[in-house]
Amino acid sequence: MPADPGPGTGSGSGPGPGRPHVLILGGTTEARRLAEALAEDSARLRVTTSLAGRVAAPVLPPGETRIGGFGGPAGLAAWITAHRVTHLVDATHPFAERMSFNAAEAAALSGVPLLALRRPGWSPGPGDRWHFADSLAEAAALLPGLGTRAFLTTGRMGLHSFAHLTEPWFLVRSVDPPADPVPPRLEVLLARGPFTLADERDLLAHHRIDLLVTKDSGGSATAPKLTAAREAGIPVLVVRRPAVPAGVAQVASVEGVRDWLSG
Secondary structure, eight states, rough: OOOOOOSSSSSSSOOOOTOEEEEEEEOSSHHHHHHHHHHHTTTTTTEEEEOOOOOOSSOOOOSEEESSSOOOOOOOOHHHHHHHHOOEEEEEOOOOOHHHHHHHHHHHTTTTTTEEEEEOOOOOOOOOOEESSSSEEEEEEHHHGGGGEEESSSGGGGGGGGGOOSSSSEEEESSSSSSSSSOSSSEEEEOOOOOOOOHHHHHHHHHTTOOOEEEOSSSTTTTTHHHHHHHHHEEEEOOOOOOTTTOOOEESHHHHHHHHHHH
């Protein structure tokens, strides 16, 4: 994992007297949009976005950035204190369960207020054929009874959960190539989103997909695949979101974070 490069590598300067320092735990569309919105207040706020470093060439948001892990809750709390962070925003992926719990513990250790920016989850609509699982392992157990040509969109880091399935054929789309173990019958498309509804329609038809497997990531950026599956009458296997830390305030929009910061 890349080493912590220090205070930041973006366009921000050091903190002015009394200037709040917002640390965004990022890696999502919402985190980037938040950094872009807060860049408008750069004279008043110092903003640092932290990225996990799982993508080889991430698109960096405006402001300062840091890449790599913190070393658990204690390490995050120490970084918060050393860099005079005044506000912590957890804008990680809804399935970044460990990081969200680390953020809650680090906020308690450092005494810094924490807010979670969580995109709303998806809900099935008329014409949807959704099946639900509580984990990737459960999804892998259900999958063989639902389809034989699956578009697997649960992320390259979780492909090991499906590696033992020898009969279904899988299509995976990823920014970077996945690492072993992976299913034996696998085709990988290297591509970076967002993808339009027309893109998803073409992909499902071209590859003769008969099952879509996805996490309940929520948001609009990756929702077109759900619409395309509904139109094609393809079942969708949805992995439910994991538990979130108790007692952490949540908002569903960038505007909600800005209101919190100005409150």
